[in-house]
Amino acid sequence: MSDFSVIGKRTAMVDSSGKATGLGKYADDFSVPGMLIGKILHSPYPHARIKKIDASRALALDGVVAVVTGSDAPNKYGILPVGHDETALAVEKVRYVGDNVACVAAISESIAEKALELIDVEYEPMQAYFDPEDSMKATSDLIHPEKPGNVEKDYHHVFGDPDQGFAESDVVIEGRYIANEVTHAAMEPHCTLASFEIDSITGNQGRLTVWSSTQVPYYLQHKLSIVLDMPMSQIRVIKPLVGGGFGAKSEIIPLEIIAAVAARKAQAPVKITYTREEVFWAHRGRPRTIVDLKTGVKKDGSIRTVAARVVQDGGAYCSYGVVTILYSGALLGALYDIPNIRYDGYRVLTNKPACGAMRGHGTVNVRFAFESQLDEAAARIGMDPAAIRNRNLLKPPCLTVNNLRVRSYGLPECIEKVVTGSRWAERKGKLPRGRGLGIACSHYVSGAANSIIRSDMPHSTVNIKVDRDGGVVIYTGASDIGQGSDTVAAQIAAEVLGCSMARIQVIAADTDLTPVDIGSYSSRVTFMNGNATLRAAQAAKKLIAEAVAKRMNCSPEDLIFSDDKVWKKGAAEESVTVAAAAPTVSGHVEGQILRGSVQQKRKDEGVKERMSFEEAVVTAMDIQGTLTGVGSYAPPPDARGGKHKGGGVGPSPAYSYSAQVADVSVDEETGEVTVHKIWAAHDCGRALNPVAVEGQVIGSVWMGLGQALQEEMVWKHGLLMNPSLLEYRSASGVESPEIECYIVESIDPEGPFGAKEASEGSLAAAIPAVANAIFDAVGIRLRESPFTPERVLAALRSKKAGAKKLQLTRNADPENPGSFREHGGSLCFKGKGPVRHALDPAMVRPGTTADAAEEMGGAD
Amino acid sequence: MSLPDFQVLRPRTNAEAVELLARHAGDIRIIAGGTDLVPSMRQKLFTPKFVLDIRAIAELNGIRESAAGLSIGAMTTLAAIERHPAIRKNYSVLREATITVASPVIRNMATLGGNICLDTRCLWYNQSLAWRKSCGFCIKKDGNLCHVAPGGTKCWAAFSADTPPALLCLGAQLEILSPQGVRIVPLQDLYSGAGEAPLKLASTDLLAAIHLPAASSGLHGAYKKLRIRGSIDYPLAGVAVTFRNGAGNPTANSIMKDVRVAITAVNPAPLLVREAAKQLEGKPFGEATAELAGELAGELAAKSARPLTTSALTPEYRKEMVRVLAKRALLSLA
Numbered sequence A: 001m002s003d004f005s006v007i008g009k010r011t012a013m014v015d016s017s018g019k020a021t022g023l024g025k026y027a028d029d030f031s032v033p034g035m036l037i038g039k040i041l042h043s044p045y046p047h048a049r050i051k052k053i054d055a056s057r058a059l060a061l062d063g064v065v066a067v068v069t070g071s072d073a074p075n076k077y078g079i080l081p082v083g084h085d086e087t088a089l090a091v092e093k094v095r096y097v098g099d100n101v102a103c104v105a106a107i108s109e110s111i112a113e114k115a116l117e118l119i120d121v122e123y124e125p126m127q128a129y130f131d132p133e134d135s136m137k138a139t140s141d142l143i144h145p146e147k148p149g150n151v152e153k154d155y156h157h158v159f160g161d162p163d164q165g166f167a168e169s170d171v172v173i174e175g176r177y178i179a180n181e182v183t184h185a186a187m188e189p190h191c192t193l194a195s196f197e198i199d200s201i202t203g204n205q206g207r208l209t210v211w212s213s214t215q216v217p218y219y220l221q222h223k224l225s226i227v228l229d230m231p232m233s234q235i236r237v238i239k240p241l242v243g244g245g246f247g248a249k250s251e252i253i254p255l256e257i258i259a260a261v262a263a264r265k266a267q268a269p270v271k272i273t274y275t276r277e278e279v280f281w282a283h284r285g286r287p288r289t290i291v292d293l294k295t296g297v298k299k300d301g302s303i304r305t306v307a308a309r310v311v312q313d314g315g316a317y318c319s320y321g322v323v324t325i326l327y328s329g330a331l332l333g334a335l336y337d338i339p340n341i342r343y344d345g346y347r348v349l350t351n352k353p354a355c356g357a358m359r360g361h362g363t364v365n366v367r368f369a370f371e372s373q374l375d376e377a378a379a380r381i382g383m384d385p386a387a388i389r390n391r392n393l394l395k396p397p398c399l400t401v402n403n404l405r406v407r408s409y410g411l412p413e414c415i416e417k418v419v420t421g422s423r424w425a426e427r428k429g430k431l432p433r434g435r436g437l438g439i440a441c442s443h444y445v446s447g448a449a450n451s452i453i454r455s456d457m458p459h460s461t462v463n464i465k466v467d468r469d470g471g472v473v474i475y476t477g478a479s480d481i482g483q484g485s486d487t488v489a490a491q492i493a494a495e496v497l498g499c500s501m502a503r504i505q506v507i508a509a510d511t512d513l514t515p516v517d518i519g520s521y522s523s524r525v526t527f528m529n530g531n532a533t534l535r536a537a538q539a540a541k542k543l544i545a546e547a548v549a550k551r552m553n554c555s556p557e558d559l560i561f562s563d564d565k566v567w568k569k570g571a572a573e574e575s576v577t578v579a580a581a582a583p584t585v586s587g588h589v590e591g592q593i594l595r596g597s598v599q600q601k602r603k604d605e606g607v608k609e610r611m612s613f614e615e616a617v618v619t620a621m622d623i624q625g626t627l628t629g630v631g632s633y634a635p636p637p638d639a640r641g642g643k644h645k646g647g648g649v650g651p652s653p654a655y656s657y658s659a660q661v662a663d664v665s666v667d668e669e670t671g672e673v674t675v676h677k678i679w680a681a682h683d684c685g686r687a688l689n690p691v692a693v694e695g696q697v698i699g700s701v702w703m704g705l706g707q708a709l710q711e712e713m714v715w716k717h718g719l720l721m722n723p724s725l726l727e728y729r730s731a732s733g734v735e736s737p738e739i740e741c742y743i744v745e746s747i748d749p750e751g752p753f754g755a756k757e758a759s760e761g762s763l764a765a766a767i768p769a770v771a772n773a774i775f776d777a778v779g780i781r782l783r784e785s786p787f788t789p790e791r792v793l794a795a796l797r798s799k800k801a802g803a804k805k806l807q808l809t810r811n812a813d814p815e816n817p818g819s820f821r822e823h824g825g826s827l828c829f830k831g832k833g834p835v836r837h838a839l840d841p842a843m844v845r846p847g848t849t850a851d852a853a854e855e856m857g858g859a860d
Numbered sequence B: 001m002s003l004p005d006f007q008v009l010r011p012r013t014n015a016e017a018v019e020l021l022a023r024h025a026g027d028i029r030i031i032a033g034g035t036d037l038v039p040s041m042r043q044k045l046f047t048p049k050f051v052l053d054i055r056a057i058a059e060l061n062g063i064r065e066s067a068a069g070l071s072i073g074a075m076t077t078l079a080a081i082e083r084h085p086a087i088r089k090n091y092s093v094l095r096e097a098t099i100t101v102a103s104p105v106i107r108n109m110a111t112l113g114g115n116i117c118l119d120t121r122c123l124w125y126n127q128s129l130a131w132r133k134s135c136g137f138c139i140k141k142d143g144n145l146c147h148v149a150p151g152g153t154k155c156w157a158a159f160s161a162d163t164p165p166a167l168l169c170l171g172a173q174l175e176i177l178s179p180q181g182v183r184i185v186p187l188q189d190l191y192s193g194a195g196e197a198p199l200k201l202a203s204t205d206l207l208a209a210i211h212l213p214a215a216s217s218g219l220h221g222a223y224k225k226l227r228i229r230g231s232i233d234y235p236l237a238g239v240a241v242t243f244r245n246g247a248g249n250p251t252a253n254s255i256m257k258d259v260r261v262a263i264t265a266v267n268p269a270p271l272l273v274r275e276a277a278k279q280l281e282g283k284p285f286g287e288a289t290a291e292l293a294g295e296l297a298g299e300l301a302a303k304s305a306r307p308l309t310t311s312a313l314t315p316e317y318r319k320e321m322v323r324v325l326a327k328r329a330l331l332s333l334a
């Protein structure tokens, strides 16, 4: 790594000071004169026709400027071209408790909230569906009439010959796994401020500017143009600092559209900031998933076949659903060498908030099932869990059976690192009862090879401008959402140009200023925007090199750019005087006023062998006039996957790899699981900024542990029981064990400086690593996540002869979960369960299974 | 979520406070640290016209030692209690319970008075107005049915503060001011057992101080709490245990005296488990016998627990944990 001066160095985030001091601005920190506050009226019903909305009482309230409803902006939109099923506000019907019915724009938050109480809505409740397996049987009251059986989309893929593979297998294991629903819980709640200008010529509403907490400013610009019927050029989207996204902001969230529609009607700027409860309703998290998995292995440990049937409880709108269900199948491949795969995936609509993309998109729940089952298989053939993983490695470069192109592949080294670090060989299976080790692996794409809106457009484009004093400005559409993409762009440009980081400015994610980038999702930014930045910087460097080469009487290839200097290969050691006079950052040495004349004097000195970066820039500008470089990146055609239906999702120019070992103990009296330590190795190609990579890997593991141990959205008839950070229990620092991170560098042939993704691939392995460790500790195989104390205790008790059973809702068995349950088993009601209020929208309607039979029997 | 409109009243003396409470009776709510009241007001669980901010009343704040014991002003913060040497030394069970409340940041604001007067909690109640509307409300607020005890007319919201079980074990007495004067009430008499109106406190009453009798000084005690996150969860169950033996730390042949076991978060009120106290009194407590005593305490404590589906763990589990926690609390003193 010594060949690099910036790349591979631990580098502070370029935006860290603003975040640390509070000077940095997030969307909610913006305000403009005359700004109104928008508040949204949400549906109390899970599924109902809207018969009438009367806002006259609300409009009569002093301070209320406008009330908007669905008819004010009925154009449909959605993140996927195949899923345009949302409107700004409900048109005709509502589809989940929390669906958006109307928005009040008023001069204060409290007036807007009061006005919500004065909007009279008449609903006609409809049959609601909360369980995807029930929902698939629906014949009436469909959630979207154009989706029969409430199935958003189903896919049926066969690669190789799965039946033959099972026939060849010595051991076939089958099981149902259930992963309950989780959400991102990003620290910053969503916020959007929308403001129209007055057109100077017509006096009408003109251009729209939107500040929004988004991972995808360009998609927002696009969807706003669809809903508002405005050309994209009339819409400016600005992404300020974003306080975490994890996928929650990777599509258009209702408030982003609603704020603009409200601003249009109110003829004044409108800001909407979600409450935490609204963040939960907007959701777009990881769906509850049923995975019926079947794996066939031979006695030597080689996997012959995998067959998976996956049902996702997608909520009321498509969102990213079609992509999620495809990722679940596609990424069965590209981790291990699996010759035969069968996949049946069902993305099902239910009357709950829409699920979408969440860190590890589509892969996590299936990975939990797969890695758990792989351990079961290993046990059946008497093989060590680490050994069975080593037995099934891919041999890259290769194409997997489902057409994924794998080139760099650091998985073997990842496994080796964590096995060594955890002293696996010495300790596994030899710890006292109650303590255990578990291993699991995972992987993820470095960006999707095919964009959401299929086209030949590059996925990332970057402009670089170099100023006369050697300042470099990067204009990139990429969205830094806290992951550090601005810093990576700056590092790449600094490395290529051989200048210091202090010279670099990053202007990012402002649709008026920056060239298009499709957004921060699918871990694409370092890879794609990194490559675009690399190319833009190389283009600028080329112009500088050509000019300097002329002055030095050499060819451009003979020049070295480093340490804020440019010199001819083999040039004599720098003389003392030149070194002393070498300008570093603007104004440092000669001062701005003198600079021009000093530069002129230097030029007049004639042929020389070395120059400061600044001189080199001036030399080039004297020839070029302006000095800019542009670069773009589009994934190569051979990485774009197979031709089968749905084959566009899963392919990536490169995959990251992760292996993890968890060390846990289980308290057999309380069922509490304590994770003592996680060893996590991640192959990110090359760590451009090691400290950022470690942060991402540790964060991923930690987020995975949340899903493994305590995070769970609890539902009762479509009502989210825990829409707060108090009751939705994301782990805190106290629950975060030591996570030892190993960076593995496989140097990808196509990544910028060999880099691949680092921020998602390590999440999925954490869950099965813990499940496998629990099995090692106390011999229970938990097939339902999260592994809460009561699930663990229930499983322990049911194994122990004579022990009093612990009953979960509907007597669920966390070792053999059957179907989804209300509350995922976390809550249970004795006797008949809640008697419903006559007005209770969650009331069980004729046709659904009766509550009484579902809940626990027995009187209190 | 905005706060409802209200007017803040800021008295400087107890007398002034009592006078204001009387003047606006029924339309006024006391705010101490506000850590519970403010979120509840945002959720429109309380919409008083007046909020009585008692932070400026000096006499309500501070810990005073005397021959009679310890007197803790109602406005004393939990952080101050945590750090107080006399509490650490002589009433350690209170400190143990205090440090499990919420998080360090909240304990800087939260007061002991507020903790004692905490409203009961339920998943169907501690929600926004919009949320509660979507389930037709409940008995405790704006509605007429209970979602956790079907058909019932009683509210089962759980009393979920951590310090009261410790204070019950210590025999705490409350000093309450009202227009009628001062009265001293044993802590257990504060709680009604009804989830919808958990405190026997009139809207004109002001809790001024908490007295810990000298007789309780030096009791061995432990508090154990069930929570999912180690950092910031209300108790899903909590058990405090205290007892005395003459000779310093319990030894193999010590005898348990003045035994008290109290539970929280599993009923609409914190409870002293009288049966446990009775049966454990005079029992030997040492290496060989602690386990037995623990089992007994656990069993009896669990019997008094009647958790319902008010929080995100099954009642079965919470009840079971009362047993385990009581046992562990006792064992931790062996």
Ligand SMILES: Cc1cc2nc3c(=O)[nH]c(=O)nc-3n(C[C@H](O)[C@H](O)[C@H](O)COP(=O)(O)OP(=O)(O)OC[C@H]3O[C@@H](n4cnc5c(N)ncnc54)[C@H](O)[C@@H]3O)c2cc1C
Pocket (backbone or CB within 6 Å): A726, B029, B030, B031, B032, B033, B034, B035, B036, B037, B038, B039, B074, B075, B078, B100, B101, B102, B103, B106, B109, B110, B111, B112, B113, B114, B115, B116, B117, B118, B119, B160, B161, B162, B163, B205, B206, B207, B208, B232, B233, B234, B235
């Ligand atoms: C995230 C979070 C986690 C929490 N976790 C816990 C926990 O683990 N354990 C726990 O016990 N609590 C917890 N709490 C609740 C709360 O913080 C504490 O109970 C705290 O001690 C309450 O004190 P306060 O001074 O803030 O009360 P306030 O909120 O000011 O008041 C609470 C109630 O008491 C009444 N009141 C206050 N003082 C008096 C008085 N002198 N006379 C008469 N009435 C009075 C008020 O009118 C109000 O109804 C948590 C709160 C939050 C927000």
